[in-house]
Amino acid sequence: MRSARVAQVRQLTPRRRRVVLRTDTPEDVRTGPYADTDAYVRLLLAPGSVTYPEPFDLDHVKATLPGESWPRMRSYTIRHKNPRTAEITLDFALHDRGGPATGWVRRVRPGDTVFYLQPRGTYRPVAGAAHHLLVGDDTSLSAVAAAAEHLPQGVGATVLLEVDSAHEEQLIDAPERADIIWLHRGAHRAGTLLTDAVRHLHLPTAGLHAFVHGEAHAVREIRGHLLHDRGVPRDRISASGYWRHTPHP
Numbered sequence: 001m002r003s004a005r006v007a008q009v010r011q012l013t014p015r016r017r018r019v020v021l022r023t024d025t026p027e028d029v030r031t032g033p034y035a036d037t038d039a040y041v042r043l044l045l046a047p048g049s050v051t052y053p054e055p056f057d058l059d060h061v062k063a064t065l066p067g068e069s070w071p072r073m074r075s076y077t078i079r080h081k082n083p084r085t086a087e088i089t090l091d092f093a094l095h096d097r098g099g100p101a102t103g104w105v106r107r108v109r110p111g112d113t114v115f116y117l118q119p120r121g122t123y124r125p126v127a128g129a130a131h132h133l134l135v136g137d138d139t140s141l142s143a144v145a146a147a148a149e150h151l152p153q154g155v156g157a158t159v160l161l162e163v164d165s166a167h168e169e170q171l172i173d174a175p176e177r178a179d180i181i182w183l184h185r186g187a188h189r190a191g192t193l194l195t196d197a198v199r200h201l202h203l204p205t206a207g208l209h210a211f212v213h214g215e216a217h218a219v220r221e222i223r224g225h226l227l228h229d230r231g232v233p234r235d236r237i238s239a240s241g242y243w244r245h246t247p248h249p
Ligand SMILES: Cc1cc2nc3c(=O)[nH]c(=O)nc-3n(C[C@H](O)[C@H](O)[C@H](O)COP(=O)(O)OP(=O)(O)OC[C@H]3O[C@@H](n4cnc5c(N)ncnc54)[C@H](O)[C@@H]3O)c2cc1C
Pocket: 040, 074, 075, 076, 077, 078, 090, 091, 092, 093, 094, 095, 096, 097, 098, 099, 100, 101, 102, 103, 138, 139, 140, 142, 143, 241, 242, 243, 244, 245, 246
């Protein structure tokens, strides 16, 4: 388990909050999975109004409190890292359904402590691809933006991002050959604009590498389309659901 102190909290856009953490494990920031563009941490967050005795000890919490009070694990991508200051930046999409992560990021203040599990990552755009397709939503915006900013020089890329509205767009420092397309969700169901847009894209199939992460149903559909309709080999597609849309009760 790792710990970090909150160094900065900033409202980036109407539906996005940025938190900069100064980690107590600076060696992590220099090495390991932080090199992957989709590197993420798993935050341990108290559900509802639960508080834990200090110093925080996960084993003690599990031994003494009922399961419903144990910390919940929520994954957040590292948007930036600074090995000099041992800081990592996480961007939180603010959604209306609430949950431990959304609750935490609305209340968090500089100086607060947060606990998390060792970072993980699995992807970085490879140099040998003929074209990169990067697809995401508000939750995978950090991973898609980081991938776009680390595209090998001279390779074409199509970047598709679905966000709530034009206010949620952000500057992505991608090479000139990357075509960045923003889709504004408005009243559409999450992910539907993305699936439609991917189906209508003109893409080279030979040498295509794809990174598709976001709402689980949309990711499954896009992955299936790339595999079965476009013949993209399985090992050239990185795809996973970052969250799942559930109908309002
Ligand atoms: C590897 C990985 C990296 C991720 N990186 C990021 C990141 O950098 N930034 C980020 O914002 N998210 C990221 N996510 C997604 C984030 O972990 C989830 O959205 C998480 O469920 C939010 O937790 P919560 O406690 O707010 O809500 P939960 O308690 O998990 O869910 C409560 C309710 O909210 C709904 N819900 C959850 N997320 C959303 C959403 N985005 N929009 C609408 N409804 C939602 C759920 O369906 C549920 O009904 C990542 C996920 C993974 C797996």
